[in-house]
Amino acid sequence: MLQLPPLSLYIHIPWCIEKCPYCDFNSHKLRGEIPETEYLTALIDDLKQDLSFVQGRELFSIFIGGGTPSLISASGIKWLLESIQQLIPFKADMEITLEANPGAIENQKIADFKTAGINRFSFGVQSFQQEKLTKLGRIHGVEEAKTAAIQAHNVGMKTFNLDLMHGLPEQSLEDAMSDLQTAIDLKPTHLSWYQLTIEPNTQYFSHPPKLPDDEVLWSIQEKGLALLAAHGYEQYEISGYSQIGWQCQHNLNYWRFGDYLGIGCGAHGKISFPLENKILRTTKIKHPKGYLDPTRSYMDECNTVDKDELIFEYMMNRLRLMEDIPFSEFENYTGLKKQSLDKLLQQAVTKELMIVGQDVCRVTPLGHRYLNELLTIFME
Structure with a gap:
């Protein structure tokens, strides 16, 4: 959950x-x-x-x-x-x-x-x-x-x-x-x-x-x-x-897929809602003139992250770090099961871009060098 x-x-x-x-x-x-x-x-x-x-x-x-x-x-x-x-x-x-x-x-x-x-x-x-x-x-x-x-x-x-x-x-x-x-x-x-x-x-x-x-x-x-x-x-x-x-x-x-409020012109936010099992992405009005207009809301966009996009959203952030990625964190912060990663991780392992253990996975030096190629795996 x-x-x-x-x-x-x-x-x-x-x-x-x-x-x-x-x-x-x-x-x-x-x-x-x-x-x-x-x-x-x-x-x-x-x-x-x-x-x-x-x-x-x-x-x-x-x-x-x-x-x-x-x-x-x-x-x-x-x-x-x-x-x-x-x-x-x-x-x-x-x-x-x-x-x-x-x-x-x-x-x-x-x-x-x-x-x-x-x-x-x-x-x-x-x-x-x-x-x-x-x-x-x-x-x-x-x-x-x-x-x-x-x-x-x-x-x-x-x-x-x-x-x-x-x-x-x-x-x-x-x-x-x-x-x-x-x-x-x-x-x-x-x-x-x-x-x-x-x-x-x-x-x-x-x-x-x-x-x-x-x-x-x-x-x-x-x-x-x-x-x-x-x-x-x-x-x-x-x-x-x-x-x-x-x-x-x-x-x-940020990179561990934590939550953050964003306030000010064009600021972005990411918020989790466990009871509703959803994650929101927010964006505030971009231009100072519009942001300071008292007749307008500060919120410009507020969208739920689609379930099909959650794996990529998580990995797009998490793969930046040089540390192990715990599968428990993936499950806790996305609401998805580790099994949803298995086929994608196997592709990354085959290309020597990641290594996978029982409880964690990790990007290899080659994976960090070709990070964009690695990310495309998780876009599927």
Whole structure:
């Protein structure tokens, strides 16, 4: 029978100072001042309308993403977190992450955000080379990125993430390794290190830059993994690397098919209902103008996940992780029997993409390399 998994909360702040040419996230170039009070009030109203989804649970984690959430004042974030806690109890020592652009957060603001209740930052660095930052449309400089990490240490932030891309326009192996080594030297507990991809509806899609060839990309990946491992960073998901014990708890709940509320422009949610044996996917109004229109509902879409899609939905998330997949978790969080996986797993085993034990299954290194091919098996 379907069981209630842990419940997280995602909060979307949609504004950026500039729209990066590679970005396909729901973000909007800021024109004038952020309607901070109006938007924060709307977020709490939005959450109130989703309270029936909580079903007696406490919050497992909070992630404030965007956009550029660090454009919001620290006092605004403090009010937001306090208002949320009045509605839903927080798990003890809960992880509360704020995404921050080094070009939109001053040293004092880092300390103020910590005082407001943020206990984990995710700094969008992308590169430590000015030429690459300029091509990526980033508003911060190299020193600002380094200073943000140093200041996080100085204010006593126990954990923070540096977000770093590779496979950048005209990037060499040496460039990529220099970026990665600089990030490691700043001693973050967590690194998100992933390859730039060209997505539809972006400036890069309309005017593609010259990217490294496949041989260079493979060398970057191979040498980068070795460098991270040599410095104690364990790969626990496709693009997530952490020191032991510092995995992003919010992401783990996502990938383990946990539940999450999504509030804010275009935010997505996933909610389980054991008594009705169903799972809902929710999406909020995408554009700030529509989201802040008092005549409209915050909810844009609310759909039940079809039973035929549940295996793929689960595996699409779970296969990202490098850990064992317990069959008991699959049964508890989907409401399906393990036997519904048997033929599909056998196909994956035959192709050497997965291994299967009595109580767990696991993706092989080959399976992670050809993850898209593995996923197609579970689309059947």
